[in-house]
Amino acid sequence: MKPASPLARWLPCLGWAGQYDRRMLGSDAVAAVIVTIMLIPQSLAYAMLAGLPPYIGLYASILPLIAYGLFGTSRTLAVGPVAVISLMTAAAAAKVAAPGSPAYIEAALILAFLSGLMLVAMAVMRLGFLANFLSHSVISGFISASGILIAASQLKHILGIPAGGDTLIEIAGNLLAGIGAVNVPTLVIGVLATLFLFWVRRALKPLLLRVGLGPRLADLIAKAGPVMAVVLSTAVVAGFALDARGVRIVGAIPQGLPPLTVPGFDPELWSALLPAALLLSLVGFVESISVAQTLAAKRRQRIVPDSELMGLGAANLAAAFSGGYPVTGGFARSVVNFDAGAETPLAGAFTALGILLTALLLTPLFHFLPQAVLAATIIVAVLTLVDLKALPRVWRYSRHDFMAMAATMIVVLGVGVEPGIVTGVVLSLALFLWRTSRPHVAIVGLVPGSEHFRNVERHRVLTSESVLSIRVDESLYFANARALEDRIYAELATRPALRHVVLMCPAVNLIDASALESLEAIQHRLKDAGVVFHLSEVKGPVMDALGRSDFLDHLRKGGGQVFLSQFAAIAALDPDLVQGRRPDGSPAPLSEPSIGTAGIA
């Protein structure tokens, strides 16, 4: 995408509309048919997962798709109801109203509205970077745990028993308590549908290819698996009147256009839903942008994060004004849309048209659709989100990331989705701050016969008794400045012959005001102890900043210098060491490495 006019910045659709041709129309239309076939059962199912009447899922799959197409930068992102956002909607709305009640539906609308407003505000204020504070480990743990929680929550529909609950333990307890009341026809339908859908997902396409179908047709048929399950099970339930035998069905769905809805203003309710809406927005944004970027990179297109915020914000506002609930870009449908050849967001508009026609014409056909089949659709879809192998993989790579991931999962499963993600974010920030508060500080010595300095604990290097060379491998700021001070004072206390301390700064990208005070304090206290403080290898921008303070003056008044290199410092302060000697002519001591020389620093 070329740099464009200010209008095109906020309406990325202007970028492709001018080049649109018949070939693209054909591709978009084919992709739209495939996505529509996937979306019909998914939208009904995810609405049910959110605790809403299934038709709300259809409403959330019409206008939001068009709104995203106008403002979003991804050409192929398929927006609409998704599993994790539906679960989060259920958790938030259940706090303020009884599931299925008008107040609950209103709460879902308000969540979409607030989430839309926040996304638009984040776009305008360029706050998209906030999503970066959801670390990958936290998101991954959150999505896996949510997948498990969602699958568990749907088992009641497969068993045909009432068994609610917000945590895995509650759900399991309620399922066990209700196990005696299992409805056998429901169970048969549910288990068969689940097995069928797993089989379709795993085995149908290869089978069709083997019997000689073209890959395109095989793919279309495989994608239509859930629709087949819906049609077949609806026919069976209707034909044998199984609803009279306790099989719960979708029931009457209002036929027609989505209603125009305006979220009611209730300050107390809004402020109660605000934190949930913020989490919804951030999680939805992270999920959406990662799939959008994956797909865009394949065609060397560009995703503009701020425009994505605007697109998702517009989609959620559209959902709020057309009887929907929170939406975002879904992973599975977007990949299908891309693979099916979608070229522009018009594919999304065509999908919206398909869902609109469904809402207008087909809803009576869903009357006898058993809820167990929708539950099966959800279970099969969400179990692909669960990635438990990430736990050992992350454990091997980083203990901190593992802790954040595991804590997120445990709290999601044991307490709830919102506390889970908040725990993960707070813990990962705390661990990050903790880590940065202890910078790697190395005492270094001269590699004999060279101008290089290396960690005395890793290499056999020459050390001076009068000059301490100390290297800090991190920017200096308030959280770690005092650690450097402590270290230098500790060294000072154990080296009676010390006359100079040289701080090597090749990895220091920033020195904040607290660290500057620490350097002042170090300089001042060393001076009181009769030791001169110097710097070496200071980066240009850091020198510029130091020049705006009095530190360099104080340093120079105390006899200190800023050396261009550590070798220049040693050559000036202890020239004998360069020759491998002590000032008295005896050989300078070599360090005894205690860590080994594996690393290069």
Add this chain to the structure above:
Amino acid sequence: MKPASPLARWLPCLGWAGQYDRRMLGSDAVAAVIVTIMLIPQSLAYAMLAGLPPYIGLYASILPLIAYGLFGTSRTLAVGPVAVISLMTAAAAAKVAAPGSPAYIEAALILAFLSGLMLVAMAVMRLGFLANFLSHSVISGFISASGILIAASQLKHILGIPAGGDTLIEIAGNLLAGIGAVNVPTLVIGVLATLFLFWVRRALKPLLLRVGLGPRLADLIAKAGPVMAVVLSTAVVAGFALDARGVRIVGAIPQGLPPLTVPGFDPELWSALLPAALLLSLVGFVESISVAQTLAAKRRQRIVPDSELMGLGAANLAAAFSGGYPVTGGFARSVVNFDAGAETPLAGAFTALGILLTALLLTPLFHFLPQAVLAATIIVAVLTLVDLKALPRVWRYSRHDFMAMAATMIVVLGVGVEPGIVTGVVLSLALFLWRTSRPHVAIVGLVPGSEHFRNVERHRVLTSESVLSIRVDESLYFANARALEDRIYAELATRPALRHVVLMCPAVNLIDASALESLEAIQHRLKDAGVVFHLSEVKGPVMDALGRSDFLDHLRKGGGQVFLSQFAAIAALDPDLVQGRRPDGSPAPLSEPSIGTAGIA
């Protein structure tokens, strides 16, 4: 201090007790006399500032000093009541009880107890690093604003009117409202005492030296200024019976040993006071350790932060069990103690003895001491804490630090001390996280005729059309990994001829699991776009970590390499550029610097 036995780790006093001699005894005793003379009026005054009866200040100046001496590592820190901690005690206790009431005194005891427990717990769990998250700018703003607030809060005692208030505006409003009721004798005493104390602080010692007194005696007399004011004003009030004319006096002080007190256990009250106790602990620790380090460095002694926590914790527990209130190491008295020649914590023990004798024998003499003189003592002491010049200095050096400092001051003055420090900490952490979330990323090019690579925006360097050299100047972790991704995808979208991307990592000290996922995503997406991803100049420990993941395998399978240097990368991927040519033989383009070449990177 030499490394010592495990017992000496927790009882640092064992380190000096064995070497104690008569000379040290003499030095410690002299220092103790001077500090005692300072501490008597200060302890009474700070207790009044905390809203407590003045004798509580004496109690807090006996056992805590001895407890610190046993467990702390500073040889010269003078522990006891200090201004900022007294203000924080007042703010916290006033939330749960009426000032001066038994419940209020109990709340102060509980604060000392909880604070002591937390400090000991932090020592045992080695959580001293938590104090690092109070940035210097926040502490400096907090102390300046507290000083202003304290001075303002004492004006009512100088004017002899009741005028409470928690914020500067409240205090000013109450002072203005009560100005008609000024008690003239109080005002005269208060103003004279304030002027006298300022004069003593600024001019007395030089004057005494000029009239021929020895420096030691001159210093002692100058330090005794507040005691002189106390004695003189007490005599005047008693002689002229000014208490009958509305001059408020200290009144009856119980004579005797500090009582044995046990803080009552009330879960609700404890949890209400817990956050305040935590803030008290952290602020007290930061204040104390910075003065302890300053003094220790002058004599090349070592402060062990965890032992300091233990020492302060013990001091606060001692305060809680002997009728005191929260204490910490005070700046002014510690410097006096050091300058007067104190060599070991026995000086503190002698000071404690002096205060004990005062409590036993002298308290009747304080009966007629006017509160206005104590207020004058506080005002003169705290105004030295106010450092408004820090504002422009920090503004010049760093806008972020200025924001944190100014926000802390505004909230302390306008809302209260606790919200002020919390605002400062949260804001400084948020600004730090924000800054680290946008790492410095530079496109670099080859300096003609060299092996060096420099920022294309700062230097005229050779750039390749098929190889993008990009350098990131920060460790990679969740908060900034996506920013790097965005940048690389943006470059990819604008460079149709791109075949290779080389990420230079000389400043990358860490790659966390999120950043690893980002690198995987970059590698994968570049591969989808027909571009090969490489790394260069990766540090040893980072390579070790990458070796524990599958990333290097994926990189190599995609044709990518890890080059030892960026020059090696270019020499392998676009050898013509090394000759200054394009592959077609035309001269390679030189970058047009847009920033200028001031920096070295």
